[in-house]
Amino acid sequence: xxxxxxxxxxxxxxxxxxxxxxxxxxxxxxxxxxxxxxxxxxxxxxxxxxxxxxxxxxxxxxxxxxxxxxxxxxxxxxxxxxxxxxxxxxxxxxxxxxxxxxxxxxxxxxxxxxxxxxxxxxxxxxxxxxxxxxxxxxxxxxxxxxxxxxxxxxxxxxxxxxxxxxxxxxxxxxxxxxxxxxxxxxxxxxxxxxxxxxxxxxxxxxxxxxxxxxxxxxxxxxxxxxxxxxxxxxxxxxxxxxxxxxxxxxxxxxxxxxxxxxxxxxxxxxxxxxxxxxxxxxxxxxxxxxxxxxxxxxxxxxxxxxxxxxxxxxxxxxxxxxxxxxxxxxxxxxxxxxxxxxxxxxxxxxxxxxxxxxxxxxxxxxxxxxxxxxxxxxxxxxxxxxxxxxxxxxxxxxxxxxxxxxxxxxxxxxxxxxxxxxxxxxxxxxxxxxxxxxxxxxxxxxxxxxxxxxxxxxxxxxxxxxxxxxxxxxxxxxxxxxxxxxxxxxxxxxxxxxxxxxxxxxxxxxxxxxxxxxxxxxxxxxxxxxxxxxxxxxxxxxxxxxxxxxxxxxxxxxxxxxxxxxxxxxxxxxxxxxxxxxxxxxxxxxxxxxxxxxxxxxxxxxxxxxxxxx
Amino acid sequence: xxxxxxxxxxxxxxxxxxxxxxxxxxxxxxxxxxxxxxxxxxxxxxxxxxxxxxxxxxxxxxxxxxxxxxxxxxxxxxxxxxxxxxxxxxxxxxxxxxxxxxxxxxxxxxxxxxxxxxxxxxxxxxxxxxxxxxxxxxxxxxxxxxxxxxxxxxxxxxxxxxxxxxxxxxxxxxxxxxxxxxxxxxxxxxxxxxxxxxx
Numbered sequence: 001x002x003x004x005x006x007x008x009x010x011x012x013x014x015x016x017x018x019x020x021x022x023x024x025x026x027x028x029x030x031x032x033x034x035x036x037x038x039x040x041x042x043x044x045x046x047x048x049x050x051x052x053x054x055x056x057x058x059x060x061x062x063x064x065x066x067x068x069x070x071x072x073x074x075x076x077x078x079x080x081x082x083x084x085x086x087x088x089x090x091x092x093x094x095x096x097x098x099x100x101x102x103x104x105x106x107x108x109x110x111x112x113x114x115x116x117x118x119x120x121x122x123x124x125x126x127x128x129x130x131x132x133x134x135x136x137x138x139x140x141x142x143x144x145x146x147x148x149x150x151x152x153x154x155x156x157x158x159x160x161x162x163x164x165x166x167x168x169x170x171x172x173x174x175x176x177x178x179x180x181x182x183x184x185x186x187x188x189x190x191x192x193x194x195x196x197x198x199x200x201x202x203x204x205x206x207x208x209x210x211x212x213x214x215x216x217x218x219x220x221x222x223x224x225x226x227x228x229x230x231x232x233x234x235x236x237x238x239x240x241x242x243x244x245x246x247x248x249x250x251x252x253x254x255x256x257x258x259x260x261x262x263x264x265x266x267x268x269x270x271x272x273x274x275x276x277x278x279x280x281x282x283x284x285x286x287x288x289x290x291x292x293x294x295x296x297x298x299x300x301x302x303x304x305x306x307x308x309x310x311x312x313x314x315x316x317x318x319x320x321x322x323x324x325x326x327x328x329x330x331x332x333x334x335x336x337x338x339x340x341x342x343x344x345x346x347x348x349x350x351x352x353x354x355x356x357x358x359x360x361x362x363x364x365x366x367x368x369x370x371x372x373x374x375x376x377x378x379x380x381x382x383x384x385x386x387x388x389x390x391x392x393x394x395x396x397x398x399x400x401x402x403x404x405x406x407x408x409x410x411x412x413x414x415x416x417x418x419x420x421x422x423x424x425x426x427x428x429x430x431x432x433x434x435x436x437x438x439x440x441x442x443x444x445x446x447x448x449x450x451x452x453x454x455x456x457x458x459x460x461x462x463x464x465x466x467x468x469x470x471x472x473x474x475x476x477x478x479x480x481x482x483x484x485x486x487x488x489x490x491x492x493x494x495x496x497x498x499x500x501x502x503x504x505x506x507x508x509x510x511x512x513x514x515x516x517x518x519x520x521x522x523x524x525x526x527x528x529x530x531x532x533x534x535x536x537x538x539x540x541x542x543x544x545x546x547x548x549x550x551x552x553x554x555x556x557x558x559x560x561x562x563x564x565x566x567x568x569x570x571x572x573x574x575x576x577x578x579x580x581x582x583x584x585x586x587x588x589x590x591x592x593x594x595x596x597x598x599x600x601x602x603x604x605x606x607x608x609x610x611x612x613x614x
Numbered sequence: 615x616x617x618x619x620x621x622x623x624x625x626x627x628x629x630x631x632x633x634x635x636x637x638x639x640x641x642x643x644x645x646x647x648x649x650x651x652x653x654x655x656x657x658x659x660x661x662x663x664x665x666x667x668x669x670x671x672x673x674x675x676x677x678x679x680x681x682x683x684x685x686x687x688x689x690x691x692x693x694x695x696x697x698x699x700x701x702x703x704x705x706x707x708x709x710x711x712x713x714x715x716x717x718x719x720x721x722x723x724x725x726x727x728x729x730x731x732x733x734x735x736x737x738x739x740x741x742x743x744x745x746x747x748x749x750x751x752x753x754x755x756x757x758x759x760x761x762x763x764x765x766x767x768x769x770x771x772x773x774x775x776x777x778x779x780x781x782x783x784x785x786x787x788x789x790x791x792x793x794x795x796x797x798x799x800x801x802x803x804x805x806x807x808x809x810x811x812x813x
């Protein structure tokens with residue numbers, strides 16, 4: 001390492017102007033004669049044919065694929081599953097792996113014009129595990145690897161932001177300690193790197209100072225994670241061989257906090273409403289974690305169009321290309337470094353129930369997916385949420401707001417405010433609809449929370465006990481209404497709207513959305529009806545032999561077992577539980593009577609097209 | 615100590631029968647049942663349909679007794695350090711459970727309808743990771759208060775059920791899910807060290 005460190009004290013001018021320097025500058029050759037082209041254990045990603053997924057793992061494969069589509073991704077190389085398999089079989093890395101990693105690093109340096117473990121423009125990398133099949137228990141990503149006191153200083157100078165470089169250093173040490181060294185430690189923000197390193201070392205093992213040693217430690221930790229408790233259990237449950245091994249992806253970090261730089265997220269369609277226009281957020285001169293930490297408020301995508309119109313257009317083109325390739329809405333993380341767009345990750349977007357329905361139906365209309373695929377993209381639970389009670393249109397106009405807090409669990413609840421869980425339980429048992437209002441809740445309040453139609457607290461946020469349990473119970477819940485805000489409300493009838501965090505005086509009209517009044521839901525119903533191998537109706541046929549499952553609650557299994565072939569089954573169960581729908585089909589029932597129809601209909605259609613279900 | 619433990623178990627488990635409590639405090643079921651009957655006879659607990667509730671007075675009496683019962687643990691620097699470590703990782707657990715119940719969709723948090731299997735699997739994977747780090751803390755806690763091993767084994771059992779696809783075992787409040795047990799453990803520790811919960 002000493003020798004290499006010497007090499008790196010190149011004149012600035014050379015580093016800045018010579019793109020190919022990395023390949024020629026190491027006299028300590030022995031190890032460095034290795035060329036990336038003849039490497040046995042690793043591959044560089046980008047260009048050429050798409051490598052075998054079994055060899056490079058899912059994450060590297062998706063980087064290679066994006067790159068193959070002509071999209072810009074930060075340069076990366078991958079240590080193949082073969083190297084891991086060797087490690088697992090022999091108990092040590094392949095002999096030539098270290099030299100190949102050196103060559104891979106040199107290639108990254110050449111691609112980025114940066115130096116690993118040295119200034120003036122230090123190369124930092126991320127290290128990720130990636131098995132051919134994604135699997136739990138594999139090592140999490142280590143970011144910013146390659147930072148130490150020397151590169152921190154260089155990075156600070158380069159970005160003109162010493163505080164950013166210091167924080168990058170802290171986050172690296174924190175991740176490395178947790179993920180690679182498996183140490184539980186809190187690193188206080190205002191300490192020095194030396195103090196952080198000492199604190200970690202006092203727990204057992206130290207974080208290496210040298211970038212190359214850091215990388216070796218992280219690679220080994222990825223290999224080791226293949227045999228974690230969770231990974232082994234998963235493979236046993238899913239009949240996956242234990243000797244495949246995981247790949248390790250090493251990718252250059254890009255920086256969004258320089259001039260003409262920034263970071264953001266783009267959705268190819270709106271994931272909340274399903275509106276087909278691209279939707280995104282951008283934060284100029286920032287790193288991804290600035291958005292996550294909530295330290296800065298990102299701007300709408302228009303901010304990017306104004307600042308860097310070419311980048312904006314390239315991004316939208318990339319989103320559209322990826323959406324067509326994958327046939328699904330894309331969630332794309334990107335960073336712009338000095339005017340150049342890099343795609344960091346693209347995956348199918350998570351979406352709210354309303355968006356799931358609209359996007360599935362729109363994509364059928366646009367010819368991107370089939371009706372059966374659309375049915376597989378929406379869950380019965382999403383339909384149940386769309387069809388659950390809501391405040392009637394205009395009901396809130398003029399209504400008096402008694403309290404306002406943080407919306408912690410959706411739904412509408414109407415009832416009498418009770419301040420004590422025992423009272424709430426007793427009143428509910430007598431048939432009164434109650435709303436439980438507490439300063440905070442604890443496990444002592446569980447019975448009251450179960451009995452209540454909605455839960456309110458004065459203190460606490462979205463991770464407080466009331467919020468967590470409220471969501472688990474499916475109760476509308478509003479938290480953090482303010483100290484003393486609820487006490488005076490005891491004994492009043494209120495309407496709680498969990499979606500907005502508002503408590504209204506009195507009983508406001510609540511509506512049940514109707515599936516037949518919504519065009520997209522109606523289309524989804526029609527398509528489902530064509531695929532389902534069972535009728536789902538609101539009224540039974542006149543001559544039907546009806547088995548009413550509302551009468552056999554708790555004994556459903558027995559009822560299915562003796563169900564006559566061609567029977568009609570009836571009950572709320574079928575709207576709420578898709579396994580019951582599948583059991584009815586398996587038991588040979590001809591018809592399901594329930595309400596609303598679509599959740600059961602969708603479950604029946606999905607049961608008929610198992611291939612479309614993920 | 616025996617009666618204290620039974621009442622403590624009742625304080626943690628709320629509405630519980632002898633079986634629920636026996637496991638938690640590491641006592642044979644019939645012994646716990648006898649203690650519960652005695653507690654009910656002396657007005658320290660109220661029985662309804664085979665389940666018991668702590669009476670309000672007994673709750674107060676119990677709370678004032680912890681400092682005596684756990685004087686050793688409270689002065690045990692190793693135990694208290696482990697407790698502080700638990701409080702730190704508890705913050706991560708709470709965040710993780712929130713992420714389990716809500717999803718970030720386009721920058722807004724919406725309820726997780728569990729339709730996105732890969733989102734759920736990722737969170738269960740992270741829960742497994744958190745568990746493995748927490749387990750080292752549990753081991754240190756158990757050294758001073760042996761009965762806490764109940765949580766250690768049952769948390770792992772709940773985690774493994776969730777990992778095998780029974781996702782109710784992550785946070786369902788009505789069963790001994792991972793979150794239910796974790797919450798009970800936190801409650802137990804707060805009583806042992808004599809602190810109250812911060813929201």
